[in-house]
Amino acid sequence: MSVDVVLPCLDEEAALPWVLGRMPDGYRPIVVDNGSTDGSARVAAAFGALVVSEPRRGFGAACHAGLLAATADVVCFMDADASIDPRQLPRTAGPVLAGRCDLVLGRRMARAGARWPLHARLGNVVLAARVRRRTGVPLHDLGPMRACGRAGLLALGLTDRRFGYPLEMVLRAAGAGWRIAETEVDYLPRAGRSKVTGTVRGTLRALADMRRVLAEQGGTGRA
Known part of the structure; x- marks a missing residue:
């Protein structure tokens, strides 16, 4: 069975060759160019994405x-910045393909040289704790690699189009009674500087989006 892999992309020309060159057999990359000013789209096309x-x-x-462009029954999401090895995609997609889980998230385990600033780690810890309290799902990371069924995700009707999208996915999935799990994936040195976690301002912007989603999904967004 084939799997579609959605890779949101903003100026990732340097990282894409490594990412797309390591895509496992049976996993079709869908690179979504979100306004890149470099050659990201050209490089992605050259690698067959x-x-x-x-x-x-x-x-x-x-x-x-990317979800709308996907056609496979199972779809994965992951960053295009080379911070996670595509060869580990089967860790998240496997339980979904086997019918054991409905949504699997990759829990990032930082490896040597990985740039995961303290402010970003702390924000992730706090957010994950709120999600555990809200949903009862034992998640520790709302990481960028995840897998689920395409039709089911479309049926959830996600509305956030900013950084709250991953959180809304988990909250709506939990509310719908999905079987949610996480699995460890290696977090590697990324190519270039993150647009989000690389700066305090970017992290705060993402956390603000996620607090808004928490409030909209039936809570105050406070611990």
Whole structure:
């Protein structure tokens, strides 16, 4: 069975050759160009990826555009910055393909040289704790690698088009009674500087989006 892999992309020309060159057999990359000013789209096409253009900026907008372009029964999401090895995609997709889980998230385990700033780690820890309290699902990371059924995800009707998209996915999935699990994946030195976790401002912006999603999904967003 084939799996579609959605890769939101903003100026990742340097990372894409490594990422796309390590895509496992049976996993089709869908690179969503979210307004890149470098050669990301050209490089992605050269490596055989399906390239989708999403001019509306936003992580959720790019993810949703890729989801709409996907045709496989199971779809994965992962960053295009080389911070996670695509060869570990079967760790997340495997339980979904086997019918044991409905949504699997990759829990990032930092390896030597990985740049995961303290402010980003702390924000992730706090957010994951809130999600555990809200849903009862024992998650420790709302990481960028995940897998689920395409039709089921579309049926959840996610509306966030910013950085709250991954959180809304988990909250709506939990509310729908999905079987949710996490598995460890290696977190590696990424190519270039992160647009989100690389700066305090970017991390705060992402956390603000996620707090808004927490509030919209039936809570105050406070611990």
